[in-house]
Amino acid sequence: VTIKAVVFDAYGTLYDIQSVAAVTEEAFPGYGEIVTQIWRLKQLEYTWLRTLMQRYKDFSGITRDSLTYALNCFGLRCKSPDAFERILAKYLDLDLYPDAIASLEAMKDKKLAILSNGSPDMLTALVRNSGLEGLLDAVISVDAKKVFKPSPEAYALIEETLRVPPHEVLFVSANSWDVSGAKAFGLNTVMIERGMTEGHGGFKDGMVRPRAMYAALRNRWDDLGVWRDHHVFALSELPALVAGQRS
């Protein structure tokens, strides 16, 4: 079977979520790094917990709730309501990884799409602001199902939207749990490994850099009972992988 569609996770895969750290640091000097890490960790937790509890709230709302949580940890919220909105706005204008556009262009003989937890309004702004509009056949939000990844229903949206069956789809994510969810559903999968070694270097004298703690928690492979089909270290490796891909 030949791969007919390549589908990307957005946050952390095409877009560098760590690019919010600078805006956060500017708004709350000394706290940019730790707030960014707690924010992202809670954001993911809330998607999982609300799906399990059957209390869906869209990703835009969850992104607000988790930023509120992260700022509250350090008593930062009330000091600056403007800063709160400025940080959130950055989530609609994240930096693409530098090899994203060239990699997508090199695969344009395939159907290309995003499948993301992001709500439709967030994804529309993100794709437009980053200039990906013309390169994608579809931008799919889990919001249509009111569940978040790694629920099987979320991955089912790919076939429902693109009309390509799971075994002809290659799903790309830098989030290990997302790769596992996609694989458990029956998609072909690629894990992008970024910064796996950071956890080690940032630990010293019983203290850890928040970013290193985040990397230790998020940038390693999680054994959830399924295994990725491929792994690469950058988006730029994908075109060759896809060109040679038959299974």
Add this chain to the structure above:
Amino acid sequence: VTIKAVVFDAYGTLYDIQSVAAVTEEAFPGYGEIVTQIWRLKQLEYTWLRTLMQRYKDFSGITRDSLTYALNCFGLRCKSPDAFERILAKYLDLDLYPDAIASLEAMKDKKLAILSNGSPDMLTALVRNSGLEGLLDAVISVDAKKVFKPSPEAYALIEETLRVPPHEVLFVSANSWDVSGAKAFGLNTVMIERGMTEGHGGFKDGMVRPRAMYAALRNRWDDLGVWRDHHVFALSELPALVAGQRS
């Protein structure tokens, strides 16, 4: 309605999960604290992710997988297979919070039970080793449903086991997400707040104590769209709360 049953979460609520840190430190000097925190964070993640993916594995297996992950972060696993088993064994013999037994004894006119993610073998050992056997009417494991909390099916086990309807049950947990899950299901809830302020003190010069990062992530209230009915700071406050409780 009067409360007829008081049901407790086990890990972190009746039992101090931080009590594994000493054993971990003894086995891996310098890494006890960070390994303990990453272990617990991943253990929870794996329960949520596997439930969402519909790839249940019992809590005993998840506890192994998450400890493996935490040790791998620092290249520690291969150095000592004995140490691995020694740390896991501590999970069957955790310290009770000092006020646990007196609090349970003071409420023995109610049905008392545990509802835990723990697998039946783990809970049997834990309850026996800590001398709680005679004080509990039931030790309920989510394993009967092959899902983890906060899935509604997990909380449904209380009525199925104790024959007390949700509105006559008081559910007690120190895990905010667990309180939210119980409340979303329809139980009366108490949140036990422990060490909420730790996150603040352990952050200095851009570095954080792993335990403070854990506290920042886990010991604060999460806004998941429902609200706890009560909150206390220790188990010892429960008997008075239950005695006065009518709704």
